Amino acid sequence: MASVEKIKTYHFLPYKYGPQLLLDIGRVETLNHYVLDRTLHQLSFYEILFIEKGSGTFALDENKMSISPGTIIFTSPGQVRRWEIEEKVSGYTLFFEKDFLHLFFSDELFLYRFQYFHQYSRPTDMQVSQMPFEKCLELLRGIEGEFAQLQNDSNHLIRAFLYQLLIILNRYYAEIYQVQRDTYVHSDFYKFRSLLEKKFAHDRTVEAYTKMLNISPGFLNKICRQFSGLSAQQMIHYKLISEIKKQLYQNKSAKEISYGFGFSDPSNFNRFFKKLTGITPQQYRKEM
Structure with a gap:
C-alpha cells in the first residue's frame, strides 16, 4: 500500500500585532x-487569494484550478492545498478566523451565507x-493601510472593509456561476450547511x-x-464525495x-x- 503523505496544518496568529486581531493581510x-511550493x-482559518501576476495551478482538495492575473481563490478551514507555480505569483492574501465576523454580527452562520465558502459542488475560484x-484591490489597500497604522478602533474599520469585500465577491460569484446571490435565504438552509460540515461522515x-x-x-x-x-440529498452526497476524494x-x-x-465494508x-462518480475509487486514484 502506498504511504500517506503527511499534511502540515497552519494556524492563525491572533497576537501578531499585540492586541488580539483575528484578521491579517499580506x-x-x-x-x-x-x-x-x-x-x-x-x-485552520479562511483565506481569499487575489492573483495579480503569475501562472500555474493551485490544487484545493481534489480540485485543481489555473492561476492567472485576475484569479480569486476562496479556501475554507481544513481544505488541503498544493501550489504548482510556473511563473512567479504575486498578489494579496487575506485571511481571518470566523470569530472576526461572528462575534460582531452575533451570527455563527454568517460565513455560510456566502456561496464561495464551504463549497463542494461548484468552483472555489473565479476569474474576474x-x-x-x-x-x-481598492478595499484590500484600505485594509492594508489600516494595518500600517493600527489604532484602538482599527478592528471596526477593517471589519467594515472586509464585510463590503465579501458582499461584492458574492455578487461577482453569483453572476459568473449563475447562482442565487441573496445572503438572506431562510436561516434553516444555513443551519443545514453548518450541520452538514460537522455530521456528513x-x-x-x-x-x-x-x-x-x-x-x-x-x-x-x-x-x-x-x-x-x-436537493438536500444531492448536497449530502456532494459533500461526502468531496471529502472521500480528498x-x-x-x-x-x-x-x-x-x-x-461509517460504511459497513469496503465493497459498499x-x-x-x-x-x-461513474468510476471506482481505484480508478479515480489512478486518474489523479
Whole structure:
C-alpha cells in the first residue's frame, strides 16, 4: 500500500500585532513562511487569494484550478492545498478566523451565507475582469493601510472593509456561476450547511438532518434548491464525495476511508462511490 503523505496544518496568529486581531493581510510574494511550493498543507482559518501576476495551478482538495492575473481563490478551514507555480505569483492574501465576523454580527452562520465558502459542488475560484478586480484591490489597500497604522478602533474599520469585500465577491460569484446571490435565504438552509460540515461522515440521510432542524423533508429540499440548485440529498452526497476524494488524493486506502466514513465494508463504499462518480475509487486514484 502506498504511504500517506503527511499534511502540515497552519494556524492563525491572533497576537501578531499585540492586541488580539483575528484578521491579517499580506503580499503573497513577500509574506514570511507563506507556502508557495508543492508541499501539501491546510489552514485552520479562511483565506481569499487575489492573483495579480503569475501562472500555474493551485490544487484545493481534489480540485485543481489555473492561476492567472485576475484569479480569486476562496479556501475554507481544513481544505488541503498544493501550489504548482510556473511563473512567479504575486498578489494579496487575506485571511481571518470566523470569530472576526461572528462575534460582531452575533451570527455563527454568517460565513455560510456566502456561496464561495464551504463549497463542494461548484468552483472555489473565479476569474474576474480588470475593473471588478481593481475594486477588490481598492478595499484590500484600505485594509492594508489600516494595518500600517493600527489604532484602538482599527478592528471596526477593517471589519467594515472586509464585510463590503465579501458582499461584492458574492455578487461577482453569483453572476459568473449563475447562482442565487441573496445572503438572506431562510436561516434553516444555513443551519443545514453548518450541520452538514460537522455530521456528513455518519449522517447521510435527509431525514437525519430534518430531525435535527425540526423541519419537514419537503421544506428542506425547497430551501436547498432555492439557494444551491441542489436537493438536500444531492448536497449530502456532494459533500461526502468531496471529502472521500480528498482522502483518496492523500493516498489513504479504500478500506481506511470506508470505515472512517461509517460504511459497513469496503465493497459498499466502492459501490457508493461508483454510483455517484461513474468510476471506482481505484480508478479515480489512478486518474489523479
